[in-house]
Amino acid sequence: MMNRLSVVDFIYVNSIAFSSILEIGDSKKITPVSTALAVQREVPLFFTNEGNFSAYSIFSQELPKVTITENMNMNICNQNPIIKVNSIKVTGLSSSSVMQVGSTEIINAEARLKHIRKLLPKRHRTHTSNET
Amino acid sequence: MFYEPYTRQHERRETKMNFTVVNKDIQVGNINIVGVGASSVFLIGDTKTICLSSVFDTPPESLIIGPYVPLSPQA
Numbered sequence: 001m002m003n004r005l006s007v008v009d010f011i012y013v014n015s016i017a018f019s020s021i022l023e024i025g026d027s028k029k030i031t032p033v034s035t036a037l038a039v040q041r042e043v044p045l046f047f048t049n050e051g052n053f054s055a056y057s058i059f060s061q062e063l064p065k066v067t068i069t070e071n072m073n074m075n076i077c078n079q080n081p082i083i084k085v086n087s088i089k090v091t092g093l094s095s096s097s098v099m100q101v102g103s104t105e106i107i108n109a110e111a112r113l114k115h116i117r118k119l120l121p122k123r124h125r126t127h128t129s130n131e132t
Numbered sequence: 133m134f135y136e137p138y139t140r141q142h143e144r145r146e147t148k149m150n151f152t153v154v155n156k157d158i159q160v161g162n163i164n165i166v167g168v169g170a171s172s173v174f175l176i177g178d179t180k181t182i183c184l185s186s187v188f189d190t191p192p193e194s195l196i197i198g199p200y201v202p203l204s205p206q207a
Binding site: 020071 | 135147148149150151152153154155156157158159160161162163164165166167168169170171172173174175176177178179180181182183184185186187188189190194195196197198199200202203204205206207
């Protein structure tokens, strides 16, 4: 199989974060993995040593695996060997996402996110303007 | 039950599928994307396999109303 050539004249990417990849050119295998604890607190006080991934099951539970058992014969015919794009503008890449200009063989991405919101009991609230 | 593998029935295991793809002209003007997030792919090119998984947990229990307690510290 001959890969096609990707031609992009202009790329603008504002930000890349948390195990994301911007690849210009060909590759064989891309495997980004990211784990995150997203904590929102009414009192915005955070400590640097906080958060233990092993305390939450979603970071360790096994992902369902896809097994390809079908026996098939695939033929690809590239009539035009060039993929042409004039311009690309991306504001953000985040949490194990991939942007690639070029060809690859395998992309295996994994993102795990645990979201926690912490509010104070009513009597401790500092802003009670909306309460009657 | 969500973790059990599916039992698949192979009716005719010997059959081989022939699959032909013809890639004709592809020319794109301008692409504007706000965000590519949580194990997503934006690809200009060819690939063989893409396998993306994302686990996102926001259960009702994740809304904790109570006094300020920091998370358990790093191991």
